[in-house]
Amino acid sequence: LSAVRLGHTYGRFYTNISGVGRLGKNMLKTDIIHYLDQCELSLDDVKIDYNKGFYPMGALLKFPSVESFETAVRQTIQGRMYRLERVSPDEWEHKISLNGKAVLLQGVPRNAQVDDIERFLCGTNYEPPPFENFIRAGVPEPVRMVLVKFGSRxxxxxxxxxxxxxxxLNNPVTVRVIQ
Incomplete structure (x- = not known):
């Protein structure tokens, strides 16, 4: 409620390519800030919205004013690559942001135990387990993914x-920073 009184306006930013409706998986918060360079956004004003498989579906943005939001709308219309729509403050408040303090390990063997993952992470300053584990559909077989949190970006x-x-465990693992 206090954010509404301060004049903040919230939006969802995503690609304009029909049928896709999401961001590229390598897009950074800084890419969005630079694209919307006339809107006075900071890293704290951007939350990447991931689906359950950690593909970025869009970005939730907090604009300092209605005028700043309208400027962003004009920039996205001129560029034609992205879309921006208004969302409620509740959507912003309920979205948890990892702020670049987590990595996603993709391709972890299904039989890997916690100590195998810790051995892989040896030499890094990760937060102690439990790690979040899940399986994503893949070809030719499902891919195990592990979310590991860190104390800082x-x-x-x-x-x-x-x-x-x-x-x-002799399987190649891809690491991706989650914003």
Missing amino acids: TDATNAFIAKNKGFC
């Missing part, structure tokens, strides 16, 4: 640099 980025394309 720097620690998560360092883990990405050090561990991306590494091996866990």
Whole structure:
């Protein structure tokens, strides 16, 4: 309610490609801020909206004013690559943001135990288990994914640099920073 009094306006930003309706999986918060360069957005004003498989579906944006939102709408219409629609403050409030303090391990062997994952992460400053595990449909077989949280963005980025394309139980593992 206080955000409404301050004049904040909220929006959902996503691609304009028909049938897709999501962001590219490598799009960063800074990419959105630079694209909407006339709107005075900061990293804290952007929350990436992921689906259950951690594909970015869009970004929730908090604009400092209605005028800033309208400027963003004009920029997206001119660029024709993205769409921006207004959303309620509740949508913003209920969306949890990992703020670049987590990485997604993709391709972890299904038989890997917690100690195998910890061994893979050796040398990084990850938060202790439990890790979030889930299976995503894949070809030719499902892919196990593990979400690992870190204390800071720097620690998560360092883990990405050090561990991306590494091996866990002889399986290649891709690491992606989750914003």
